[in-house]
Each structure stands twice: as structure tokens, then as C-alpha cells.
Amino acid sequence: MWRLGVDEATLKDVYQEIQPSQLTVDKKVTEENRYGQGSDRLAWFWRFNNVSDTHEDRWMDECKWYLIFHMVNWLQAKARWQRWEEELSLVQHEMGWTVSWFRQKKDEWDRRYQ
Structure with missing residues (x-):
């Protein structure tokens, strides 16, 4: 991203370092009828609008x-x-x-x- 000319603030806020814990699939997430699943948050790289972490996107x-x-x-x-x-x-x-x-x-x- 540095080679593309992305500024430091964007790198810090949007494109964060991918952690190994974010690459695993938790069994709780793959169970389709699990209670409370609607409030789960995906890792930043799965979201469309990475800057805001709101439900309104x-x-x-x-x-x-x-x-x-x-x-x-x-x-x-x-x-x-x-x-x-x-x-x-x-x-x-x-x-x-x-x-x-x-x-x-x-x-x-x-x-x-x-």
C-alpha cells in the first residue's frame, strides 16, 4: 500500500495488519441458527466500508x-x-x-x- 501512495493515516485507520486470529473461522460464526449472531463483527478486510465500524453502511x-x-x-x-x-x-x-x-x-x- 505504501508503493501505491496511501497516506499514513489511511494505513493506520483502514488497512490494518492482518492478525492470524482473524484468518481462522470460528465454529460459532458458521452455525447459521446461533442466537445473537446478528451482533457479530467481521474482520476489517471482510467489510465494504472499512473506515466506519457502524451498522449503517x-x-x-x-x-x-x-x-x-x-x-x-x-x-x-x-x-x-x-x-x-x-x-x-x-x-x-x-x-x-x-x-x-x-x-x-x-x-x-x-x-x-x-
């Missing part, structure tokens, strides 16, 4: 809305797929019931004929 908000948009689209597509899967099952059962009804009527008329 324009880049993070944009990323969150982008992810929410795609999750909603995925959930809608999944619901559509499940509805079609249910409809297919119903149609297959209805066809079986229809065939059974005609067979039952055929057997009834065969008995009447004899």
Missing part, C-alpha cells in the same frame, strides 16, 4: 437489498414449482379415479348383461 445496505430481492425471487419460484408439483399429483390421482370409475361402470354393465 450504504454498500452493505445495497448488498442486503440485492440479496433479499434474489431470495424473494427464489422463494416465489420455489412456491410456483411446489404448486405445479401438487397439481401434477392431483391430476394423476384424478386420472386414476376416472379410470377406476369407468372400470366400475363396465363391470356393472357386464353384470347386468348376464
Whole structure:
């Protein structure tokens, strides 16, 4: 970063030295349903806006809305797929019931004929 001409204040505030403890993945972080996970803070190099360590970050908000948009689209597509899967099952059962009804009527008329 020095070769790129970054001033000393930026190096000190933004681009800090990466510690070995920041490179490990804690099991508590990878558990998706862990209580209190929303308040965890990532290491500085994983954040978009490294200067401010606040929860209000324009880049993070944009990323969150982008992810929410795609999750909603995925959930809608999944619901559509499940509805079609249910409809297919119903149609297959209805066809079986229809065939059974005609067979039952055929057997009834065969008995009447004899």
C-alpha cells in the first residue's frame, strides 16, 4: 500500500495488519441458527466500508437489498414449482379415479348383461 501512495493515516485507520486470529473461522460464526449472531463483527478486510465500524453502511445496505430481492425471487419460484408439483399429483390421482370409475361402470354393465 505504501508503493501505491496511501497516506499514513489511511494505513493506520483502514488497512490494518492482518492478525492470524482473524484468518481462522470460528465454529460459532458458521452455525447459521446461533442466537445473537446478528451482533457479530467481521474482520476489517471482510467489510465494504472499512473506515466506519457502524451498522449503517450504504454498500452493505445495497448488498442486503440485492440479496433479499434474489431470495424473494427464489422463494416465489420455489412456491410456483411446489404448486405445479401438487397439481401434477392431483391430476394423476384424478386420472386414476376416472379410470377406476369407468372400470366400475363396465363391470356393472357386464353384470347386468348376464
